[in-house]
Amino acid sequence: MSRLTRTGVLRAVVVFGALAAFPFVFPAQWIVNIAIFTLMYAGLATAWNLLGGFSGYLSLGHAAFFGVGAYAIAIAFTHIGIGGSGYKPFFALPLVGIVVALVSVPIAWVALRVRAATFAIVTLTLLFVVQQLAFNLHHLTHGSQGLALPPPPFDVSTFEQPFYFAMLGVFALAFFTCWWVKGSKLGLMLFSIRDDEDRARGVGVRVTGAKVIAFALSVGFTGMLGGVWAYYIQFIYPQFAVDPLITIGAVLMAFLGGKGTVWGPTVGAFILVPAQQYMAYKLGASELYLLGYASVFLLIMLFLPRGIIPSISDHLARRRSGRPDEPPGAVASAPRATLPGGMAP
Amino acid sequence: MSATLLGVSGLTKRFGGVAAVNGCSFQVDEGTITALIGPNGSGKTTAFNMITGYLPADSGEVTFAGRAVKRPNPTRLYRAGLTRTFQQARVFPGLTLLENLTVAISQPWRTLLRRNVAARDRERALTLLEEFGLERLGDRPAGELSFGQRKLLEFATVLMGEPRLVLLDEPTAGVNPVMVEQIERHVRELHARGLTFLIVEHDMHLVMRLCNPVIVLDGGATIKQGPPAEVQSDRAVLDAYLGT
Ligand SMILES: Nc1ncnc2c1ncn2[C@@H]1O[C@H](COP(=O)(O)OP(=O)(O)O)[C@@H](O)[C@H]1O
Numbered sequence: 340m341s342r343l344t345r346t347g348v349l350r351a352v353v354v355f356g357a358l359a360a361f362p363f364v365f366p367a368q369w370i371v372n373i374a375i376f377t378l379m380y381a382g383l384a385t386a387w388n389l390l391g392g393f394s395g396y397l398s399l400g401h402a403a404f405f406g407v408g409a410y411a412i413a414i415a416f417t418h419i420g421i422g423g424s425g426y427k428p429f430f431a432l433p434l435v436g437i438v439v440a441l442v443s444v445p446i447a448w449v450a451l452r453v454r455a456a457t458f459a460i461v462t463l464t465l466l467f468v469v470q471q472l473a474f475n476l477h478h479l480t481h482g483s484q485g486l487a488l489p490p491p492p493f494d495v496s497t498f499e500q501p502f503y504f505a506m507l508g509v510f511a512l513a514f515f516t517c518w519w520v521k522g523s524k525l526g527l528m529l530f531s532i533r534d535d536e537d538r539a540r541g542v543g544v545r546v547t548g549a550k551v552i553a554f555a556l557s558v559g560f561t562g563m564l565g566g567v568w569a570y571y572i573q574f575i576y577p578q579f580a581v582d583p584l585i586t587i588g589a590v591l592m593a594f595l596g597g598k599g600t601v602w603g604p605t606v607g608a609f610i611l612v613p614a615q616q617y618m619a620y621k622l623g624a625s626e627l628y629l630l631g632y633a634s635v636f637l638l639i640m641l642f643l644p645r646g647i648i649p650s651i652s653d654h655l656a657r658r659r660s661g662r663p664d665e666p667p668g669a670v671a672s673a674p675r676a677t678l679p680g681g682m683a684p
Numbered sequence: 685m686s687a688t689l690l691g692v693s694g695l696t697k698r699f700g701g702v703a704a705v706n707g708c709s710f711q712v713d714e715g716t717i718t719a720l721i722g723p724n725g726s727g728k729t730t731a732f733n734m735i736t737g738y739l740p741a742d743s744g745e746v747t748f749a750g751r752a753v754k755r756p757n758p759t760r761l762y763r764a765g766l767t768r769t770f771q772q773a774r775v776f777p778g779l780t781l782l783e784n785l786t787v788a789i790s791q792p793w794r795t796l797l798r799r800n801v802a803a804r805d806r807e808r809a810l811t812l813l814e815e816f817g818l819e820r821l822g823d824r825p826a827g828e829l830s831f832g833q834r835k836l837l838e839f840a841t842v843l844m845g846e847p848r849l850v851l852l853d854e855p856t857a858g859v860n861p862v863m864v865e866q867i868e869r870h871v872r873e874l875h876a877r878g879l880t881f882l883i884v885e886h887d888m889h890l891v892m893r894l895c896n897p898v899i900v901l902d903g904g905a906t907i908k909q910g911p912p913a914e915v916q917s918d919r920a921v922l923d924a925y926l927g928t
C-alpha cells in the first residue's frame with residue numbers, strides 16, 4: 340500500500356490538464372476524432388488493467404460489456420423513447436456503469452471459478468454469446484440491420500467536443516479508480532492473487548470477493564465507454580459493438596505500456612491509437628493494422644515483456660543506485676545465492 | 685493443558701487407485717509442538733492439504749478448536765486460527781516484504797479501499813520482520829529473497845493472522861544450518877507464547893529435540909503416536925523407515 344506522492348499527483352494534474360485543453364488547442368475535427376478514440380482505448384485499457392493487470396485474470400471478453408453499454412444507451416434513447424437526446428445520454432452513463440457492474444457480478448462469480456487460462460476462454464465465450472444476443476434479440480437491437488441513435492443536436496463546428504469530454508470523463512474516472520485501488524488493501528489483495536492465488540487463500544485473503552469487485556469495476560467502466568462510443572458513432576451493429584478486436588486492442592495497449600502499473604495502459608493507448616488512426620487516415624481504412632497489432636505484440640513479448648513503464652522505472656532505479664542493468668527477469672528468478680539479510684551469526 | 689486443538693480421524697485420499705492418505709487419524713493437543721513424520725511419499729503433505737482445505741478429502745473428519753470442520757476452506761481456517769506453510773516456501777514475489785505481511789492481516793470488507801495500514805498493524809509487521817532478521821529488506825520485493833529467506837518470510841507471514849495452530853511443512857528442507865537454528869528458535873519462542881505447532885520434518889535430530897509427541901505415518905496411515913523416545917525405539921517405525 341502506498342501513499343500519494345507529490346510527483347505522482349503533479350504528473351496526473353499536468354496530464355489531465357493538458358487533455359482538458361487539447362481540443363481547444365487542436366480543434367481540427369480529424370484530430371479531435373483521433374483523440375476521442377485514444378481516450379476511449381486509454382479508458383478501456385485502464386479498466387481492463389484493473390482486473391487483468393492487477394489480479395492476473397486476463398479477460399478476452401471485455402468487449403461484451405462494451406457492447407452491453409453501447410446497446411443500453413442506444414436502446415434507451417431510441418426505443419424506449421426517454422425523449423430528446425442532447426446531453427441526456429451522457430447523464431445516463433453513470434447508471435449504465437452501475438447496472439453493467441451489478442449485472443456482471445453473478446457472471447464474474449461463475450467465470451472466476453476457473454483459473455487464469457480457462458478464464459480467458461470463458462470470457463471469450465461470453466463475448467460471442469453477447470454478440471449472438473445482439474444479433475438475435477431483434478426487437479431490441481434490430482439485429483444485423485443495426486440500430487440508429489437519435490442524432491445529437493450539437494453545433495457542427497464543435498460537434499466532437501461533448502464526446503471528447505465524455506470520453507475524458509470516463510477515462511479519468513477509470514484512471515483514478517485504478518490509481519486508488521492500486522494503493523489500497525484491495526490492490527494488495529489483487530496483487531497477491533496474481534502472484535500466488537492459493538497462497539493468498541491460505542493467508543486469509545478473500546480472493547473471490549476481491550476478484551468479483553475488480554471484475555465489476557472493470558466492466559462497469561468498459562460499459563460506460565461503450566455508451567459514449569455508441570452515441571458518438573450513431574449507428575451500431577452487433578459485430579462492431581461486440582468486437583473481439585476492441586478487447587485485443589485494449590489488452591495490447593496494457594501489455595505495451597505495462598500491465599499492473601497505473602500509467603502503463605494509458606501510455607500504451609497514447610502510442611498505439613494515434614499511430615493506428617493516423618495510418619488509417621493517411622493510407623485509407625484497411626485491415627492492415629491487424630498485421631501491425633500482431634507485430635507490435637511480438638515485439639513487446641520479445642523485447643519488453645513487462646511493458647514500457649516497468650522497464651523505464653527499473654532502469655531509473657538502477658541508475659540511481661548505480662547498479663548496472665540486469666537482464667530482464669533477474670528479479671523474478673529462482674532463489675539466488677545471496678547472503679541472507681540480517682543473518683550475522 | 686491437553687485439550688485437543690486439531691483432531692483428524694479416518695482421513696483418506698486416493699489419487700487414481702493409489703491411496704496417498706489412508707484412514708489417517710491423530711490429534712494435536714493445544715500447547716504442543718507435535719511432529720508428523722514418515723518416509724517420503726507417506727502422505728504428510730497430502731494430509732496437510734486436506735486439513736487446510738486445499739484438497740477435498742475422500743472421507744474422514746477434521747475438527748479444529750472443538751468444532752467439526754465440515755468443508756475446510758483455507759481462508760476461513762486462517763481467520764479461525766489455523767494456518768500453514770508450504771514445502772516449497774511460497775511468498776508473493778511481486779510484493780515487498782512488508783506488503784507480504786500486511787496482506788495477511790485479516791480485515792473486514794469495509795477497510796477494502798483504505799490506502800494506509802493501521803499504525804498498529806504496521807508496527808506488528810515491522811516487529812515480525814525484525815524478529816526474523818529481515819527488517820533491512822522491508823521495502824524490497826520478496827522475489828529477490830534467497831530460498832531460506834523465503835522460508836522465514838513465509839513463516840513470519842502466517843503469524844500475522846494471530847493463529848492458534850501453525851502447520852509447518854518441512855520448514856528446514858533446503859535451508860542452511862544457521863537458518864535452521866533460527867527457525868528452531870522461532871518455533872520455541874512462539875511456542876512459549878502459547879502457539880501450537882504441527883511440523884512435518886525430515887531432520888530427525890531436530891524432531892527429537894524439539895517435538896513431543898511424534899506422529900508417524902506410513903503408507904498414508906498413522907502407525908504410531910507418542911513421545912520421541914518411545915517412537916524412536918518402536919519396531920513398526922523402524923521397519924517403516926528401513927523399508928522392511
Ligand atoms: N496431486 C497428486 N496427484 C497424484 N498423486 C499425488 C498427488 N499428490 C501426492 N501424490 C502422491 O501421494 C503420495 C503422498 O505424497 P505426499 O503427501 O506428498 O507425501 P509426503 O509429503 O509424505 O512426502 C505420493 O505417492 C505422491 O506421489
Ligand SMILES: [Mg+2]
Nearest residue numbers: 728729730771
Ligand atoms: Mg511432503
